[in-house]
Amino acid sequence: MSELVAAEDVLLFVNAAVTATGQREFRSSAAEQRFSLAFLHEYVRVNYRPVYAAALALDINDHNAALVVEHLLRTPKEAEEGEGRLIAARLALLPPQRVYRLFGALRAAGVNNRRTRAIVRAWLAARPDPALDAVKYRTGLKTALRHVHGRPADAETGDFLFAPGRRTRYENATLDAHRRAHYEQSALYELPFTVAEGFAAKHGVPRAVFLERIAPRMTRLERLRADRAADLSVMPLTRLALYVLALPFGERVARRAELTGALRAAARRAAGPYAGSWGRVAAVLDDSFSSSGSAVKRRRPLAVALGCHFLLEALASPGAYTPLWTSGRDDPLLVHPHGPTPLGMRVLDALETGPERLVIVSDGWDNAPPGLAGEVLRVWRTRLDPERRTSVVHLNPVYDAEGFDVRRLAPSVPTAGIRDAEDLAALVEIAQFAEGRTGFAELRAYLDRRVELFLKGAEG
Template identity: 35%
Template sequence: MIRSSRLPSPAGVRSPRHRVYRLFRELRRRGVNNRRTRAIIRDWMAGRRDPAFDLVKYRGAVKAAVKHAHQRLPGEQRAFLFAPSGVRAFETPLFERWRRAHYEQSAIYELPYTVAEGFAAKHRIPREVFLERIRPRMTRLDPGHRLAPGQRVMIVHLNPVYDADDFDVRRPAPAVPTAGVRDAEDLPALVEPARFAEGRVGLDRLRAHLDDRAARFLGDVT
């Protein structure tokens, strides 16, 4: 049973976004909707650095959270969630690309990958055609993670394909070590293990990182 007294403060919610929205859905399903719960949802969502991205990628989950928290939305956000068909053109670029993607296939490839994937299925675009056209965007590292000066990419493999022959993620090449990341938001959690594998950090640093991740996770769910 989830009690609001056991929920973390907005600043303490550090899980990846998709997990937070899953928690909000569960709170709604269980009828947890007191003042503190609504404040946590409202303040967490107000603190998002790129709210337009969240509204597009997690549209259904955001819509449910907004309803549950009785949240007021600024600007075009409410229209985007609840009445997009009544808008002839959005001023927010990402909202407008989403609107155009309903009837203009070229707009699909400027959307977050999972959203673009859904539109591709709706337009019945062959999978191989979609992957070929979305590839330039993926090489720009769509999750928004960038390299620091002087660093280089060792391996990035998003939305992995399962290789039934090896019971493993399909590798770009046989000699390339590959880790499949289904949700790009989990990528930061893998950075420290990757550094350990490269020999750039020691075992103590890796253990400290794993302890910190475990503490954050337990803090979020208790």
Template identity: 60%
Template structure:
């Protein structure tokens, strides 16, 4: 490749990573679900057939689960186009990424592979190894029976456990079961008391079957709910510190974005409740942010954040307040990363209390950037969908003049992280050529995205990007 071709390839890879990090194919504030899905499908196909090695490497870059599954399926579907060396690397990356995905997503992938007739030897081996690596196959069979069965049939796996095989292919014909959870599942068909010994998602179906009141059911099943299930249902009061203690018990390979999930849940609370519980909720978010920052806490120097709580931060009916939640979670994480007492948050609305923020008003990004530059920071992080509209285009002009006249040596690091994929441009909406813009799904990805932003500026080309990706892949696989 020549220098120009290298630059195009690097831009293509970053374009894909931005999209695969920010978009989940769902409706956004400015785009429909169909527009999002169509743009994503195009980018996946383009990367798969033009940069297969880099496409596979993206599995180690923290792209979101939706796009990771699309990439895994694409790689498995086109196995005939891969060299033996590519197949070996891809197989290792796929196996590793499957371990980090929630089991229901993996089982849906198995169904999808079966529906599309993807049944090459590598696919069967990956499915077999994942299923046989389950610590509690009976538990997963009860929770995800149809997906479990689809995986066994598709990969021609002999599960080796006759009782489990009976449960999957003729569950009520076998009685009684000696495996406790299988027998409890069978009894729950006939007696409501048995369902409270089952996992929450399974018990929920039985509760509806027996006509049990929702409040009564939740009160009795709460002891069997995982911290994530408690957070997702929203039925119980949010208790961040209790959640922190419970989440510490979960050290599996799945990287759950607790800080962002908690921010989503906090923003769903009424403003009055947030105000009344300000100290408790703030402390909880700060504790989660400190855990996420880890060894990097206090190492980023003087940091100023420009945070978008304009009307478009509402997101969409299917991603309600998601962009605002990412901004809120980033706020607490940046506070933890900055040197003590050296963090300045600037919300688009001018609000001072992050706990009381809500979507509303225009997006004066340019004005907030001027305010941010006046604080004399080492680093500015902008968390916004990039729709600079008050006045339009001012942010780009501010950054152009700043870089050209006042900071040509780039002493101040400016990074824009965008939680919204723009289907029309096949990228996240950028503020300016003078500041890199990268896609973000969860605040937990912020540190790695700031690292990746150096490539988005065009200062480094494809060889450097390839070396970076190779290092990320080796760390990703070597650490596990």
């Protein structure tokens, strides 16, 4: 029993670390989210520290990965063997701006132990273009260097950060472009997009002119945010789903072939070698009003459901996929948040198709009528399918701050948190541990394998 409790505690944390970002959700405030997350991080770090560190090798979101690193570095006396390698490998995957914010938080908290300084120095030394960082993340880089009592290896970058009036010009093209951009309009087009935006506003450059001339310096994501004509063929599945849902219905219809083709191509990339290997698949997908998310996570739950729809289509055997939206709609390209959540009725419809796998993507608020889905699943598992011929998994894209977990539908159905549709296959795998039939030892063995693969990929 103690092993099962430990496994449940760890899976509860993993669900939170995958879904929660400390931001407002449809039914909970940002403050409630942050309080709930803070408790879980502290609880799991104190009671299951090796597993807490191993979470860095899982598909947890960047917000929680940074929190795990911060908590581990704040408590060096409790450190376990191998933590440093995990921290370094995960920091290499995080966006630079988030890492710089993390280093700033460590400095503000007075965390300056030897391990922290070594990790910060190693990460800074591995940055491919220190001059670019000095321009794009100036404050963060200065803070990190001061925290470890360091200086850039390049004297020009050091002067740019700490003695900007010392040089009248720089040999480095990026640093000199930043100097000239204060008074020379053409120089701003030699800078990164986010830095050039500020100079464009200062010089009064029309937005359309600026976007046209800065286009070669923009990343794919920046182009997508600024221009709806951006290349969709390389976008990750969930990000692409968010883009599609932000379009007016008329534009979605007009671009149906292009958008559907891009979503299916992204789903095939995400499915990889598992494409077509899942047999008969049915999906219950939540497009009720609560899938609208919140002001800071607009339509995120619906985008995850839309991404999962196309990914499950790719994973199922050809012609063996049945999607069922809670609204009853049958055109995935035109889905929008609306109405109640009749999960129970849709689950019944899905089970009648005789699937080998049933995947439910919903925030778990079954309310039309309340509790029907849980009762249907209970009777199905205990009376109609005790041999488990049909695998049922519930994936929930919304963290329930009050319950310290994602909301579940039934004790007999494993539930896993999901933030990006691309992680569906891996989350279905880890959801098996939530059924209560495996203990802590099996979960630790699984985590150890994930850590080994993660470090091998990071270091090899």
